[in-house]
Amino acid sequence: MLEKISGPDDVKKLPSEKLPELARELRERIIGVTSKNGGHVGPNLGVVELTIALHRVFSTPRDSIVFDVSHQCYAHKLLTGRNGEAFDALRKTGGVSGFCSRRESPHDAFGCGHAGTALSAALGIAAARDLSGGDGHVVAVVGDAAITNGATLEALNNIAAHTKRLIVVLNDNEWSIDRNVGAVAEYLNKLIMTPVYNEATRGMRKFFEKIPGGAHLIRAGSAWKQEKKNVLSLGSSPLFENFKLRYLGPADGHDLGALISYLEFAKKADRPILLHVRTTKGKGLPAAIANPEKFHGCAPFDPATGELRLAKKNAPAWQECFGKTLVKLARADEKIVGITAAMPSGTSLNLLKQALPKQYFDVGIAEGHAVIFAAGLASKGFKPCVAIYSSFMQRAADMVMHDVCLQNLPVVFCLDRAGLSPQDGATHHGLYDMAMLRALPNLVIMQPKDEDELADMMATAFALGAPALIRYPRGEAAGVPVKDVPATLPVGRAEVLDAGTDDGEVCIWALGGAAMPVAKTLAARLARERGGRAPTLVNARFCKPIDAELLAEQAKRARLFVTVENHALAGGFGSAVLETLSDAGIGVPVVRIGWPDVFVGHASNAADLRERHGLSDEAIAARVLGALARQAR
Template identity: 45%
Template sequence: MDLNNISSPSFLKELNTKQLRDLSYDIRKFLIEKCSNTGGHIGPNLGVVELTIALHRAFNSPKDKLLFDVGHQAYVHKILTGRASEFDTLRQYKGLSGFPKRIESEHDVWETGHSSTSLSAAMGMAAARDVKGEHHYIVPIIGDGALTGGMALEALNHIGHKKTNMIVILNDNEMSIAPNVGAVHNILGRLRTASPYNRVKDDLEMLLKKIPAVGGKLAATAERVKDSLKYLLVSGIFFEELGFTYLGPIDGHNFEMLEETLQNAKKIQGPVIIHVVTKKGKGYLPAENDTIGTWHGTGPYKIETGDFVKSTTSAPGWSKLIADTVTRIAREDDRVVAITPAMPVGSKLEGFAKEFPNRFYDVGIAEQHAATMAAGMAASGIKPFLAIYSTFLQRAYDQMLHDICRQNLNVFIGIDRAGLVGADGETHQGVFDIAFLRHMPNIVIMMPKDENEGQHMVKTALDYEDGPIALRYPRGNGLGVPMDKELHDIPIGTWEVLQEGVDAAIVTFGTTIPLAKNAANILSAKGIQTEIINARFIKPMDEKMLHRLMQSGKPILTIEEAMLEGGFGSAVLEFANDHGYSTDRIARMGIPDIFVEHGSVDLLLRDLHITDEEAVNRVERLIAKKSKKQAGLKA
């Protein structure tokens, strides 16, 4: 079937089982080919082909609302809703998003990128439906891993309490669970949900209650027997006790079983949860055989072998460099432990986990718990390294403020993927952490100019005993600089002059230092000598150096790959204002008040005007402004 001809999922209702299987094959072949060029979340999507087809057959999108938790398993949904022709642009600049996107299609009713949000959103949509007196289905699709998120559990509690009409799809792709559940659960699931069974059960209870004197007791006894069997045999008792009707588990690749269960679920009043077992990566052996999550999300790969198209750089990856340095120090200090919220592979902590299994904690998708658990360990004399992506640290804001910073506990936060991350787009750009951490008392925030300084900052962080300390590091690889063999501490709050210059100063840190150097070279060719400062400590700042800069009269340009509002440049302006210096000769470059979409980092930086050309223009304008002001004063 030519998938490019699909404009609406309505055609699915006319297909027979053989045609559905053929369509599944075509979709898998299509996804494997397209993602081999663009990269993407190939594993999750190969696992939900039949499930997504079955959902679009059973429901009428967009009237019925399908909400994909996290959203990285929505590629099949995008194909079935008319976007196959755009897949060559998947996750590319100005192309198709890798997540549901409301402006892309009316079928994308909820935008996701972070886990565990679908149930709360679904409850909101169901409540709005009921208030408006409408009648349609609300169907969130959530993975088993996402249920470790506290927000999902909060939503389950509320949905069950309100007895809201909703059909929750629990997509369980952890294959070890299937044998533990067994055929008994499949049989009981079908029996308990089929309308004839429910009718017979209700009729039996009514009959027992009609028997004089003993009827009520018999009915109560029958109910206790039924409940006892349920506790004994049905793994879904947790959901039942929350107020859900539990169906399953069922084979998520079996169209007949999916269709039967979905139709039964539509007849049940109140919230229903359908436990669907799927195989992540189904249909492509390298992804099927993945046991550690390598094929969850990938870059481009070779279809025939499954080999990834690797970067040509020989520089170390940032995540691995930081994790390996923590591991190195942990060999000498048994107080060092590592904590991650479900990202051991992404944060490259597999080596630490293997070497120190009793000092490694993967808490699942539970960022808030991870942060407060780290605080509890620090309060007990342990040195926790909390490895967490910048975008996911947002979810633990209160724990950072209330539990870690307020108590001034020695937690080392490794903020991975700090700055622009590219293809994952708006939900994953790590550009907010400076703004939401900088105003927290007690915290130290730093970012290295290269991987050698990065390893020394790890040691600095683990030696620091005066409160929380955060190390930002970007996605991707370092610069390939020589690495010192011996580690040393960097004095907290000290900056570094990388290049002298009498005419202007560029103050920056991390990934934008090469940009500053390029700009300084261009300016030098024009006769403008620019000082470059590595502001490696974002908080506390080097006040001694700032006083020198302000008193020198040099124009100052700050550059950051982060939000301008509340960011590093704002801190420099605040310093100038607080100490009576003029702010007229200070300019800031960074990310404006927008959400940054997906695309290559270089193209995004160009769109955001964070380039060496823009830096040159800004410095020249500052110098011209200064000259004009001086000329005015002389006149």
């Protein structure tokens, strides 16, 4: 059946009794592809019936469906013409993205990969429709965890003021990646579990089933149900009614008939609607239901057993090294605390949670709050460590400036996934953090070449008494032993790894564990091409403050400087080197190796992306040898 669907119109043509079969096929297709490619398994399996109902009731792209985060867009892609080879290569080179993308399809009304964007975007689309006299419907599909996000609450505050026609579908599965935290999560749970409410539901349902048209009223979420909630659930005016949204539900997110009835009712409403839908994350895959955190976003797996098909590890992951070091340092200093924005396992702060729960905080999907919260802790003598993915830290840049750096508070930022996240693509690459934050006074920015140096940098950061940022990539660390007691590093001092044999003619400065192998390969290639004359190789360690003294010393006799970084070239480490040399009045040529001024897409692996953007080992060597040849002329 799925192979015959080329777009939403085909979904509308199916007999109602065929829809459960379509749901089964969608789940089989999602499981089949993600078991080979990896991906966001649990969230997508949980919204299959909801997605069918949305495309049954609404007509994209004339109507707009905006998925928050778009961790749950696979069924939507399959129903909007992206089945076949493109979906076979989901999240791989040449395949469809794992997230919604306006460049990929007109059915993707808005592209996103971060939580909390859907409601504001949908309200903007609805306001544009109203201003232009359109009549299309706008639906925002928002996860229950995203409701805790500041941008979502800001949007809720504005909906009634800006439009009368907007549908918000609250997909409530009690999980984001880890289990949800905070007052809103507790509120939603109470709304479901309140005994008086549920007893009233059963009694009133029996009554309405006996009267003409009563069954339709129950399915459609009629006024009696709304008023019953107002009186019996959590007070005289539930949370969403306070924002002037009419609340419907909670609805069974796997009951296609009920979902379609609710959405048809919402479609005809003359005021903004919030439809509360309860779904089971991972439905259709027992292993995903049993392990929702593991299967939120996972590697390829065996669909029969749920066992992940992981490549053999040669070294621990960077975030694991961070987590173990933080536990070690926090045991020795009770003032050290860790803060995550709903990513305990992804950042390995779950290790701190297990070992020292009183020194651990999860603030939910609220990066801005996490940073200001940390600043408050630091203002009273604590030493907070905020562990956030680089791409998510973008959301808190203002807080880093205004609440931490301006007051020179000793907050340590540990930025995981600094660099590429190949299969996730543009929304998740951590390629911009240095450019965004390097200009801030008081902030020290560093990046280790290996896990032992990461531990040293963490010890250094906590000893600074000032704001500090450590960035490290996704994937395996270098595999070197870590000292029992980390050392503190001299701030702003680079490390010469190899003085070279060419009398300093070529100097290669590399920043970080992902850049260092590239730099070493380049150094070896240059030595071969130049008759054994090896360049100088430097581990920069610090982007800010940069080692200006060593730079100036080497630049006096160098013919060429090469900088290597796993970051965008604009505003990154290479830019810092150029600025430093310029300020010193040194005009040595500099070849900067880094990511170009484009949004880098997704691919099967980092090698494919490097090849695509002229950053293969061969391409880099050709650039540097060409620059040397020009110098010789």
